[in-house]
Amino acid sequence: MSAGRNLDEGRLVAAAQRGDLDAFNELVLAYQDRVYNLAYRILGDPAAAEDATQEAFIAAYRHLSTFRGGSFLSWLMRTVANRCYDELRRHKRRPAVxxxxxxxxxxxxxxxxxxxxxxxxxxxxxxxxxxxxxxxxxxxxxxxxxxxxxxxxxxxxxxxxxxxxxxxxxxxxxxxxxxxxxxxxxxxxxxxxxxxxxxxxxxx
Amino acid sequence: MLGKNRARERVDEWLSAYIDGALSPREQARLEARLAQDAALRARLESLQRTVALVRGMPSVPAPRNFLLTPAMVRQTAPVARRLAPALTFATAISGLLCVILLVGNLIAAGPSRLGAAAPAPMAAYEETPQMLETGPTEAKKAPPASETALPEEGLLSRAATATEPPAPEMRAWSEGTPSPIEAAPFPPDMGGVGGGAAPGPPPGEPPTPTPEMTPSEMARVAIAEGTPPAITVAEPTPVPVPPEMPGGKPPLPPTSWLPVGGLALLTAVLAIFSLRAWRAR
Incomplete structure (x- = not known):
């Protein structure tokens, strides 16, 4: 799992952990395609995937303090996968397709x-x-x-x-x-x- | 059938792990040996490999829009819970404190009368009366039968007339269910039925049989022996003594005075639940 483009992930994460929203948004721009793709593949519904992606980014920002290093993308993907899994279990969502x-x-x-x-x-x-x-x-x-x-x-x-x-x-x-x-x-x-x-x- | 399916699942599990390179060297060697001999197993592996390759080769779906966060989105971090949790906790504490204060106040105000009320007045009177009227060593030690306890005045009157004589037929009739005029007569609630058996006069139309000099002295003797004040009033035709369990004559608190305590306790419980949930939501 590697970053979609070159960026100083460590610096951006550290800045975001200090409350720098712009730094976090750089991470959002870098990873939003990967996150959305995962949400779409799991949920099978574009609208639900959009919601899950947005919520995953918000949740990731709120819980940045729990990120203890390693791959930020892996951590982010786990966050969105968990949200999708919860969504599937909670609503027994039927796929649009x-x-x-x-x-x-x-x-x-x-x-x-x-x-x-x-x-x-x-x-x-x-x-x-x-x-x-x-x-x-x-x-x-x-x-x-x-x-x-x-x-x-x-x-x-x-x-x-x-x-x-x-x-x-x-x-x-x-x-x-x-x-x-x-x-x-x-x-x-x-x-x-x-x-x-x-x-x-x-x-x- | 079930065994065959299970066997197929086991084979698929092996093949799937083989595709991912997740078999141990020994398992891998065994599987490859079987694959070399079994054409159907090879075909099965190939179709599974092709399926995995198809999924892995799926193009990525790009995000349909940007998911940039705004300060407003970030401020939404559990807004209600974050604001309300401390306020709810404070309200719970205040409500609980008020409840305790009110409860203690009520207990202090109702303390003595509650102690008296612990043994209901009518029962206390019924237990007292036979002792006070005790004149002989006979059946007085035994618990009085239900009919006697139901109508203590019968014992009082009959013993007052003659200590050994059975009660008059009229009296027996009362104890056998004929409504007594005493029962019919209304008593103030604070008498608690104590004087119900002591105060009344004889049945209508019948002259009072007890000898006034006998009964009070007997009763006084018994009462002095038991260390209680002589219950002369019991034998008097005039009303009922104040029960000894209610010193000072403090009336019990009306039930409505406990309502605010219950209400506050309920409010405290509800607030506690909400504040717990608010803290968890944070």
Whole structure:
């Protein structure tokens, strides 16, 4: 987990801990894409992800005194992951993009379109795949979903995930395995919806 | 079926950990040996690897707007709790103090009368009366039967007439449920029923049977022996003595005087709960 751009993280964090809001806002600008992406992947709903991101930054500023060094980004990601996890548990939030409604989803609702760099055809294919994957991820049970996102989207290791979610490492391993297997089964079951280049073969 | 699913889950767990490089060297060697022999297991691993690769390759979703904090947002740090917690604590303390002061005041004001009230006056009178009228060693030591305790005047009158004679039929009739004129006669509440058995005159239409010289002297003797003032008034046809448990004749506090104490106690409890929650919210 590394910073999105070069910045004197230590100095900014120290200044923010002394109450310098401008210094903290520099950190916000540096990390807001990462934080929002994580919130969106876990919650599956753009509006909820915005709320969670804003609340996570406010909570991080309020509790800066509890930050004891190390990677500020990791600490921040744990903060937002915890908020999303609480949100999922509290409201049993249903994702805006459901697996069932994937087939008839509006193209404009796809947030990945803004990320399209390749040729128009590739971009369209990538966007379709991304929508498909996001729909599959939010179809996972929340416990499995958050572990999958923290591992395969955020690149956290087992121990970091265990610390963030507050579960043993063994539970992280089993939940992650179940999440991946379930996602694989979903992709195999609906492979005709995937772009041809990305279709999984059924091993059975 | 369940065992098969569990076995598949175990295999997926191994494959997932293998993808992350999280198996021990020994476990990894065992799995690789199996993979070399089992084509279906290899296909399973490949599909899982492909799935993980797809997720890891998902493009990042950029933030739709800036999430810069403003001083107003930061000032919102638990505003209500932060302001209210000390005020609520102070209010709790004041309310609790007032409650204690009021309670102590009430206890002081009602202390003696409350002590008297601890043994209800009618019962005290019933316990006293047989002792005061005790003339013989017979059944007087025993607790009087319910009918006697219910109508102590029966014992008084009958013993006053003759110490050994059974009560007159009319008296027995009273004890057997016929409403006594004494019961029917209203008494002031502060008598507490003490004189209910001592003061009344004979039933209407019947001349008073007791010999006035006998009963008071007997009663005085008994009373002196017990160290209490002679309850001459008991035998007098005039009303009832003031119960000895109420020195000074202080009336008990009316129940309404305890209402403010209860109200303040309730208020203190509610304030304490709110102030606890406010401190936690900080």
């Amino acid at each position: 459901s697996w069932e409604s994937f087939g008839e989803m509006d193209e404009e609702a796809n947030p990945f379109l803004v990320n399209g760099h390749p040729t128009p055809e590739e971009a369209a294919q990538q966007a379709e795949l991304a929508r498909f994957l996001q729909a599959a991820i939010v179809a996972l049970p929340p416990d499995q979903r958050i572990v999958l996102v923290l591992s395969d989207v955020e690149g956290m290791n087992y121990q970091e995930i265990a610390d963030t979610v507050g579960i043993p490492v063994g539970t992280v391993k089993s939940r992650l395995a179940r999440a991946r297997a379930r996602l694989r089964d979903l992709l195999q079951a609906q492979r005709e919806l995937l772009p041809r280049a990305y279709r999984l073969e059924d091993e059975d």
